[in-house]
Amino acid sequence: MENPAYTSVGFIGLGAMGKPMAEQLAIKLPTNVPLIVYDIVASAVTDLVERYPGKVLAGKSPLDVTAKSQVIFSMVPEGAHVKSVYLDETSGVCCRPLNNRMLVDCSTIDLATSLAVKDQITRHHPQASFYDAPVSGGVIGAEKGTIAFFLGCSEDDPNLAQLAQLLNLMGKEFIPCGAPSLGLCAKLSNNYLSGLIAIAASESLIMGMRGGLDPRVLSRVFAAGTGQNTIIDRFNPCPGVAPEAPSTRGYKGGFKVQLMKKDFSLAVAMAAQQGTRLALGSAGLQLYGEAAEDPRCRDLDSRVVFRLLGGDENWKERFEANND
Ligand code: NAD
Numbered sequence: 001m002e003n004p005a006y007t008s009v010g011f012i013g014l015g016a017m018g019k020p021m022a023e024q025l026a027i028k029l030p031t032n033v034p035l036i037v038y039d040i041v042a043s044a045v046t047d048l049v050e051r052y053p054g055k056v057l058a059g060k061s062p063l064d065v066t067a068k069s070q071v072i073f074s075m076v077p078e079g080a081h082v083k084s085v086y087l088d089e090t091s092g093v094c095c096r097p098l099n100n101r102m103l104v105d106c107s108t109i110d111l112a113t114s115l116a117v118k119d120q121i122t123r124h125h126p127q128a129s130f131y132d133a134p135v136s137g138g139v140i141g142a143e144k145g146t147i148a149f150f151l152g153c154s155e156d157d158p159n160l161a162q163l164a165q166l167l168n169l170m171g172k173e174f175i176p177c178g179a180p181s182l183g184l185c186a187k188l189s190n191n192y193l194s195g196l197i198a199i200a201a202s203e204s205l206i207m208g209m210r211g212g213l214d215p216r217v218l219s220r221v222f223a224a225g226t227g228q229n230t231i232i233d234r235f236n237p238c239p240g241v242a243p244e245a246p247s248t249r250g251y252k253g254g255f256k257v258q259l260m261k262k263d264f265s266l267a268v269a270m271a272a273q274q275g276t277r278l279a280l281g282s283a284g285l286q287l288y289g290e291a292a293e294d295p296r297c298r299d300l301d302s303r304v305v306f307r308l309l310g311g312d313e314n315w316k317e318r319f320e321a322n323n324d
Contacts, residue, residue: 005162010036010069012062012085012093013107014044017135018075020142021106021170026052028145028169036068061091071102071166078262079113086117086130094121098128102159106149108134108188108259110266111181114152118180129159132180134187135171138255142170149174150190152183185270192267195260195302196284197229202237202306209312214319215241237306239313246301254301261288 009029011022014037026035026048035052038059039045048056059065062085066072072093074085082105086093093103103121105114111132118130137147149167153160155176167174177186204227208218215238222232235254236242246254268281287305291297297304307313 005165006033006070008034008036008069009166010038010059010065010072012038012059012065012072012074013076013081014039014041014048015075015077016139017106017142019044019048020139021073021075021135021147022048022056023051024142024145024170025166026056029055031055034068036065038062038065062086062088062093063091063095066093066098066101067096069101071104071163073104073106073166075106077107079107079109082107082109082113082117087120094124098125100127100129101125102163103128103130104133104163105131106133106135108191108263108266109184111184111188111270114184115181130180131163132183133167133174134183136187136190137171140253145170145172147171150183150186151176152180154178188263188267188270191260191263192271192281192284194231195264195288196280197231198235198237198260198303199284199287199305199309201229201231202303202309202311205236205238205306206309206311209238209315215315231303235301235303237303238311238315240316245303247303247306251297251300251304251307254303256299257288257297257302257304258292258299260302261285261292264288 009025011018014022022035022037029035035056036059037045037048037056038061045058049058076082076085114132121128121130132152133149135147135149141147147170149171151174153176157176160176177183205215205218209215219232219236219241222228234242234245236245237247239247242248246252264284268278268285271278271281291305291308294308297308
Protein backbone atom coordinates (compact mmCIF):
# COMPACT_ATOMS: atom_id res chain seq x y z
CA MET A 1 0.00 0.00 0.00
CA GLU A 2 1.43 3.38 -0.99
CA ASN A 3 1.35 6.21 1.58
CA PRO A 4 -0.91 4.39 4.06
CA ALA A 5 -3.45 6.70 5.65
CA TYR A 6 -3.31 4.76 8.93
CA THR A 7 -0.73 3.89 11.52
CA SER A 8 -2.86 1.15 13.12
CA VAL A 9 -5.89 -0.98 12.26
CA GLY A 10 -8.25 -2.97 14.52
CA PHE A 11 -10.41 -6.03 13.78
CA ILE A 12 -13.18 -7.34 16.07
CA GLY A 13 -14.84 -10.74 15.45
CA LEU A 14 -12.56 -13.49 14.16
CA GLY A 15 -15.04 -16.16 13.02
CA ALA A 16 -15.51 -17.92 9.68
CA MET A 17 -15.38 -14.60 7.76
CA GLY A 18 -13.58 -12.24 10.14
CA LYS A 19 -10.52 -14.44 10.59
CA PRO A 20 -9.56 -14.72 6.89
CA MET A 21 -10.40 -11.02 6.38
CA ALA A 22 -8.11 -10.06 9.27
CA GLU A 23 -5.46 -12.37 7.84
CA GLN A 24 -5.53 -10.52 4.51
CA LEU A 25 -4.79 -7.34 6.48
CA ALA A 26 -2.04 -9.06 8.50
CA ILE A 27 -0.34 -10.16 5.28
CA LYS A 28 -0.85 -7.02 3.21
CA LEU A 29 -0.68 -4.04 5.60
CA PRO A 30 2.66 -2.21 5.50
CA THR A 31 5.17 -3.62 8.00
CA ASN A 32 4.95 -0.62 10.31
CA VAL A 33 1.13 -0.76 10.62
CA PRO A 34 0.05 -3.15 13.40
CA LEU A 35 -3.23 -5.05 13.41
CA ILE A 36 -4.98 -5.24 16.80
CA VAL A 37 -7.55 -8.04 17.03
CA TYR A 38 -10.25 -9.12 19.47
CA ASP A 39 -12.85 -11.89 19.76
CA ILE A 40 -14.81 -13.11 22.77
CA VAL A 41 -13.24 -16.52 22.02
CA ALA A 42 -9.69 -16.10 23.32
CA SER A 43 -8.23 -18.91 21.17
CA ALA A 44 -9.26 -17.08 17.97
CA VAL A 45 -7.11 -14.15 19.10
CA THR A 46 -4.06 -16.14 20.22
CA ASP A 47 -4.13 -18.18 17.03
CA LEU A 48 -3.71 -15.07 14.84
CA VAL A 49 -1.21 -13.43 17.20
CA GLU A 50 0.96 -16.56 17.12
CA ARG A 51 0.70 -16.88 13.34
CA TYR A 52 1.84 -13.29 12.72
CA PRO A 53 4.20 -12.47 15.60
CA GLY A 54 4.93 -8.76 15.99
CA LYS A 55 2.37 -7.90 13.31
CA VAL A 56 -0.89 -8.96 14.97
CA LEU A 57 -1.40 -7.80 18.56
CA ALA A 58 -4.05 -9.03 21.01
CA GLY A 59 -6.73 -6.57 22.11
CA LYS A 60 -8.40 -7.17 25.48
CA SER A 61 -11.82 -5.78 24.51
CA PRO A 62 -13.44 -3.67 21.77
CA LEU A 63 -12.52 -0.65 23.91
CA ASP A 64 -8.87 -1.73 24.06
CA VAL A 65 -8.78 -2.30 20.27
CA THR A 66 -10.22 1.20 19.78
CA ALA A 67 -7.62 2.78 22.07
CA LYS A 68 -4.87 1.29 19.88
CA SER A 69 -6.37 1.64 16.35
CA GLN A 70 -7.30 4.48 13.99
CA VAL A 71 -9.73 2.44 11.95
CA ILE A 72 -11.73 -0.47 13.33
CA PHE A 73 -13.51 -3.27 11.44
CA SER A 74 -16.12 -5.52 13.04
CA MET A 75 -17.51 -8.83 11.74
CA VAL A 76 -19.92 -10.43 14.23
CA PRO A 77 -23.08 -12.53 13.71
CA GLU A 78 -26.12 -10.41 14.59
CA GLY A 79 -27.43 -6.98 15.59
CA ALA A 80 -27.20 -7.73 19.32
CA HIS A 81 -23.47 -8.50 18.93
CA VAL A 82 -22.88 -5.28 16.97
CA LYS A 83 -24.62 -3.30 19.73
CA SER A 84 -22.47 -4.97 22.34
CA VAL A 85 -19.21 -4.34 20.41
CA TYR A 86 -19.92 -0.62 19.93
CA LEU A 87 -22.22 0.42 22.78
CA ASP A 88 -21.44 -1.81 25.79
CA GLU A 89 -21.07 0.59 28.69
CA THR A 90 -17.88 -0.88 30.11
CA SER A 91 -16.03 -2.49 27.20
CA GLY A 92 -17.58 -1.08 24.00
CA VAL A 93 -15.84 0.91 21.26
CA CYS A 94 -17.75 4.06 22.29
CA CYS A 95 -16.52 4.09 25.92
CA ARG A 96 -13.68 6.41 25.03
CA PRO A 97 -13.23 9.58 22.95
CA LEU A 98 -13.21 8.46 19.30
CA ASN A 99 -11.90 11.66 17.66
CA ASN A 100 -11.84 11.08 13.90
CA ARG A 101 -11.72 7.28 13.99
CA MET A 102 -13.36 5.29 11.23
CA LEU A 103 -15.57 2.40 12.33
CA VAL A 104 -16.62 -0.13 9.70
CA ASP A 105 -19.17 -2.82 10.54
CA CYS A 106 -19.15 -5.66 7.99
CA SER A 107 -21.77 -7.83 9.75
CA THR A 108 -25.08 -8.64 8.02
CA ILE A 109 -27.69 -7.27 10.42
CA ASP A 110 -30.99 -5.37 10.40
CA LEU A 111 -30.95 -1.77 9.19
CA ALA A 112 -32.57 -0.34 12.35
CA THR A 113 -29.80 -1.63 14.65
CA SER A 114 -27.10 -0.34 12.34
CA LEU A 115 -28.73 3.10 12.16
CA ALA A 116 -29.21 3.17 15.95
CA VAL A 117 -25.51 2.41 16.51
CA LYS A 118 -24.52 5.07 13.97
CA ASP A 119 -26.86 7.57 15.60
CA GLN A 120 -25.35 7.03 19.08
CA ILE A 121 -21.85 7.41 17.66
CA THR A 122 -22.71 10.58 15.73
CA ARG A 123 -24.38 12.15 18.76
CA HIS A 124 -21.55 11.48 21.21
CA HIS A 125 -18.57 11.47 18.84
CA PRO A 126 -19.41 13.85 15.97
CA GLN A 127 -15.94 13.65 14.41
CA ALA A 128 -15.96 9.85 14.13
CA SER A 129 -17.53 8.00 11.18
CA PHE A 130 -19.49 4.74 11.25
CA TYR A 131 -20.21 2.71 8.10
CA ASP A 132 -22.30 -0.37 7.36
CA ALA A 133 -20.22 -2.45 4.92
CA PRO A 134 -21.66 -5.98 4.60
CA VAL A 135 -19.82 -8.34 2.29
CA SER A 136 -20.53 -10.98 -0.34
CA GLY A 137 -18.27 -13.77 -1.54
CA GLY A 138 -18.30 -16.20 1.38
CA VAL A 139 -15.47 -17.80 3.32
CA ILE A 140 -13.59 -18.79 0.17
CA GLY A 141 -13.77 -15.22 -1.11
CA ALA A 142 -12.53 -13.95 2.26
CA GLU A 143 -9.60 -16.42 2.13
CA LYS A 144 -8.70 -15.37 -1.40
CA GLY A 145 -9.24 -11.65 -0.75
CA THR A 146 -11.93 -11.45 -3.44
CA ILE A 147 -15.03 -10.43 -1.46
CA ALA A 148 -17.24 -7.46 -2.43
CA PHE A 149 -18.22 -4.73 0.06
CA PHE A 150 -21.56 -2.90 -0.14
CA LEU A 151 -20.94 0.42 1.58
CA GLY A 152 -23.56 2.54 3.32
CA CYS A 153 -22.26 5.85 1.97
CA SER A 154 -22.32 8.04 -1.11
CA GLU A 155 -19.72 8.00 -3.87
CA ASP A 156 -18.44 11.39 -2.77
CA ASP A 157 -18.00 10.47 0.90
CA PRO A 158 -14.85 12.30 2.04
CA ASN A 159 -13.42 9.15 3.68
CA LEU A 160 -13.95 6.88 0.70
CA ALA A 161 -10.46 7.13 -0.80
CA GLN A 162 -8.85 6.32 2.56
CA LEU A 163 -11.28 3.52 3.24
CA ALA A 164 -10.65 2.07 -0.23
CA GLN A 165 -6.98 1.50 0.64
CA LEU A 166 -8.02 -0.98 3.33
CA LEU A 167 -11.04 -2.52 1.57
CA ASN A 168 -8.86 -3.28 -1.44
CA LEU A 169 -6.58 -5.37 0.78
CA MET A 170 -9.49 -7.65 1.72
CA GLY A 171 -11.65 -7.63 -1.41
CA LYS A 172 -11.84 -7.07 -5.13
CA GLU A 173 -14.69 -4.59 -5.25
CA PHE A 174 -16.58 -2.08 -3.15
CA ILE A 175 -19.81 -0.37 -4.12
CA PRO A 176 -20.92 2.82 -2.36
CA CYS A 177 -24.69 2.30 -2.13
CA GLY A 178 -25.73 5.90 -1.46
CA ALA A 179 -26.34 6.55 2.25
CA PRO A 180 -26.12 4.98 5.74
CA SER A 181 -27.78 1.54 6.01
CA LEU A 182 -28.11 1.20 2.21
CA GLY A 183 -25.16 -1.21 2.12
CA LEU A 184 -27.28 -3.50 4.30
CA CYS A 185 -30.42 -2.82 2.26
CA ALA A 186 -28.47 -3.87 -0.87
CA LYS A 187 -27.01 -6.99 0.78
CA LEU A 188 -30.42 -8.18 2.07
CA SER A 189 -32.06 -7.51 -1.32
CA ASN A 190 -29.30 -9.51 -3.02
CA ASN A 191 -29.56 -12.48 -0.66
CA TYR A 192 -33.35 -12.53 -0.99
CA LEU A 193 -32.92 -12.74 -4.77
CA SER A 194 -30.15 -15.33 -4.60
CA GLY A 195 -32.10 -17.44 -2.08
CA LEU A 196 -35.21 -17.47 -4.27
CA ILE A 197 -33.23 -18.28 -7.42
CA ALA A 198 -31.76 -21.33 -5.62
CA ILE A 199 -35.26 -22.57 -4.79
CA ALA A 200 -36.60 -21.92 -8.31
CA ALA A 201 -33.48 -23.52 -9.85
CA SER A 202 -33.93 -26.63 -7.67
CA GLU A 203 -37.62 -26.95 -8.51
CA SER A 204 -36.94 -26.48 -12.23
CA LEU A 205 -34.12 -29.03 -12.21
CA ILE A 206 -36.29 -31.56 -10.37
CA MET A 207 -39.23 -31.23 -12.77
CA GLY A 208 -36.99 -31.44 -15.84
CA MET A 209 -35.11 -34.46 -14.46
CA ARG A 210 -38.32 -36.27 -13.55
CA GLY A 211 -39.50 -35.59 -17.09
CA GLY A 212 -36.42 -37.48 -18.33
CA LEU A 213 -33.76 -34.81 -18.84
CA ASP A 214 -30.11 -35.24 -17.90
CA PRO A 215 -29.40 -32.30 -15.49
CA ARG A 216 -26.24 -31.43 -17.47
CA VAL A 217 -28.33 -30.99 -20.63
CA LEU A 218 -31.03 -29.15 -18.70
CA SER A 219 -28.47 -26.78 -17.17
CA ARG A 220 -27.06 -26.05 -20.63
CA VAL A 221 -30.60 -25.21 -21.75
CA PHE A 222 -31.09 -22.84 -18.79
CA ALA A 223 -27.71 -21.23 -19.54
CA ALA A 224 -28.68 -20.67 -23.18
CA GLY A 225 -32.24 -19.60 -22.40
CA THR A 226 -33.93 -16.84 -20.42
CA GLY A 227 -33.53 -18.82 -17.19
CA GLN A 228 -29.75 -18.19 -17.23
CA ASN A 229 -28.38 -17.35 -13.77
CA THR A 230 -25.26 -17.74 -11.62
CA ILE A 231 -26.81 -20.33 -9.30
CA ILE A 232 -27.28 -22.75 -12.21
CA ASP A 233 -23.94 -21.84 -13.84
CA ARG A 234 -21.63 -21.85 -10.80
CA PHE A 235 -23.57 -23.06 -7.74
CA ASN A 236 -25.77 -25.67 -9.40
CA PRO A 237 -27.98 -27.18 -6.65
CA CYS A 238 -27.84 -30.62 -8.33
CA PRO A 239 -24.58 -32.42 -7.39
CA GLY A 240 -22.19 -33.33 -10.21
CA VAL A 241 -23.25 -30.68 -12.76
CA ALA A 242 -20.99 -27.71 -11.87
CA PRO A 243 -17.55 -29.08 -10.83
CA GLU A 244 -16.80 -26.20 -8.42
CA ALA A 245 -20.25 -26.04 -6.82
CA PRO A 246 -20.60 -26.92 -3.10
CA SER A 247 -23.31 -29.46 -4.08
CA THR A 248 -20.66 -31.47 -5.95
CA ARG A 249 -18.61 -31.63 -2.70
CA GLY A 250 -21.52 -32.94 -0.62
CA TYR A 251 -22.86 -29.39 -0.13
CA LYS A 252 -19.77 -28.58 1.95
CA GLY A 253 -17.81 -25.31 2.03
CA GLY A 254 -20.54 -22.95 0.81
CA PHE A 255 -22.98 -20.49 2.38
CA LYS A 256 -24.58 -22.27 5.33
CA VAL A 257 -28.32 -22.75 5.14
CA GLN A 258 -28.76 -21.24 8.62
CA LEU A 259 -27.10 -18.01 7.38
CA MET A 260 -29.40 -17.95 4.34
CA LYS A 261 -32.35 -18.38 6.71
CA LYS A 262 -31.07 -15.45 8.82
CA ASP A 263 -30.51 -13.14 5.83
CA PHE A 264 -33.77 -14.17 4.16
CA SER A 265 -35.69 -13.45 7.41
CA LEU A 266 -34.00 -10.03 7.70
CA ALA A 267 -34.95 -9.24 4.08
CA VAL A 268 -38.58 -10.29 4.58
CA ALA A 269 -38.76 -8.20 7.79
CA MET A 270 -37.26 -5.20 5.96
CA ALA A 271 -39.87 -5.54 3.19
CA ALA A 272 -42.69 -5.83 5.76
CA GLN A 273 -41.53 -2.64 7.43
CA GLN A 274 -41.61 -0.83 4.08
CA GLY A 275 -45.03 -2.26 3.21
CA THR A 276 -43.47 -4.00 0.18
CA ARG A 277 -45.64 -6.86 -1.08
CA LEU A 278 -43.67 -10.09 -1.45
CA ALA A 279 -45.32 -12.83 -3.50
CA LEU A 280 -42.60 -15.36 -2.63
CA GLY A 281 -41.28 -14.21 0.76
CA SER A 282 -43.26 -16.47 3.10
CA ALA A 283 -42.73 -19.57 0.91
CA GLY A 284 -38.97 -18.93 0.87
CA LEU A 285 -38.87 -18.25 4.58
CA GLN A 286 -40.68 -21.49 5.34
CA LEU A 287 -38.40 -23.58 3.13
CA TYR A 288 -35.15 -22.14 4.52
CA GLY A 289 -36.58 -22.47 8.07
CA GLU A 290 -37.28 -26.16 7.39
CA ALA A 291 -33.85 -26.72 5.82
CA ALA A 292 -32.05 -25.03 8.72
CA GLU A 293 -33.68 -27.50 11.15
CA ASP A 294 -33.46 -30.65 9.01
CA PRO A 295 -30.51 -32.89 9.99
CA ARG A 296 -30.00 -33.75 6.27
CA CYS A 297 -29.44 -30.08 5.46
CA ARG A 298 -28.25 -28.21 8.58
CA ASP A 299 -24.69 -26.80 8.42
CA LEU A 300 -24.55 -27.47 4.66
CA ASP A 301 -24.56 -25.06 1.72
CA SER A 302 -27.93 -23.36 1.28
CA ARG A 303 -28.37 -24.88 -2.21
CA VAL A 304 -29.12 -28.10 -0.30
CA VAL A 305 -32.79 -27.10 -0.76
CA PHE A 306 -32.49 -29.35 -3.84
CA ARG A 307 -32.20 -32.28 -1.38
CA LEU A 308 -35.04 -31.01 0.82
CA LEU A 309 -37.32 -30.74 -2.22
CA GLY A 310 -36.63 -34.37 -3.15
CA GLY A 311 -34.03 -33.89 -5.91
CA ASP A 312 -32.32 -37.03 -7.22
CA GLU A 313 -28.65 -36.80 -6.17
CA ASN A 314 -27.76 -40.17 -7.74
CA TRP A 315 -28.92 -39.24 -11.21
CA LYS A 316 -25.59 -40.10 -12.84
CA GLU A 317 -26.01 -43.87 -12.55
CA ARG A 318 -29.46 -43.60 -14.12
CA PHE A 319 -28.39 -41.44 -17.07
CA GLU A 320 -25.11 -43.22 -17.68
CA ALA A 321 -26.89 -46.61 -17.58
CA ASN A 322 -29.43 -45.28 -20.14
CA ASN A 323 -26.57 -44.29 -22.45
CA ASP A 324 -25.04 -47.81 -22.49
P1 NAD B 1 -19.10 -16.75 12.90
O1 NAD B 1 -20.13 -17.16 13.90
O2 NAD B 1 -18.24 -17.78 12.28
O3 NAD B 1 -18.10 -15.67 13.57
C1 NAD B 1 -18.54 -14.60 14.38
C2 NAD B 1 -17.40 -14.29 15.37
O4 NAD B 1 -17.81 -13.16 16.16
C3 NAD B 1 -17.13 -15.44 16.35
O5 NAD B 1 -15.74 -15.73 16.37
C4 NAD B 1 -17.62 -14.89 17.69
O6 NAD B 1 -16.90 -15.39 18.80
C5 NAD B 1 -17.40 -13.40 17.49
N1 NAD B 1 -18.18 -12.55 18.39
C6 NAD B 1 -19.49 -12.66 18.71
N2 NAD B 1 -19.83 -11.66 19.56
C7 NAD B 1 -18.71 -10.92 19.75
C8 NAD B 1 -18.42 -9.77 20.54
N3 NAD B 1 -19.37 -9.18 21.28
N4 NAD B 1 -17.16 -9.28 20.52
C9 NAD B 1 -16.19 -9.89 19.77
N5 NAD B 1 -16.41 -10.98 19.02
C10 NAD B 1 -17.66 -11.49 19.02
O7 NAD B 1 -19.89 -15.91 11.79
P2 NAD B 1 -19.40 -15.56 10.30
O8 NAD B 1 -19.80 -16.64 9.37
O9 NAD B 1 -18.00 -15.07 10.36
O10 NAD B 1 -20.41 -14.35 9.98
C11 NAD B 1 -20.21 -13.05 10.50
C12 NAD B 1 -21.15 -12.10 9.76
O11 NAD B 1 -20.82 -12.14 8.37
C13 NAD B 1 -22.62 -12.50 9.87
O12 NAD B 1 -23.41 -11.34 10.01
C14 NAD B 1 -22.89 -13.21 8.55
O13 NAD B 1 -24.24 -13.13 8.15
C15 NAD B 1 -21.98 -12.43 7.61
N6 NAD B 1 -21.57 -13.17 6.40
C16 NAD B 1 -21.18 -14.49 6.49
C17 NAD B 1 -20.79 -15.16 5.34
C18 NAD B 1 -20.35 -16.62 5.40
O14 NAD B 1 -20.27 -17.25 4.34
N7 NAD B 1 -20.02 -17.15 6.56
C19 NAD B 1 -20.79 -14.51 4.10
C20 NAD B 1 -21.15 -13.16 4.04
C21 NAD B 1 -21.54 -12.50 5.21
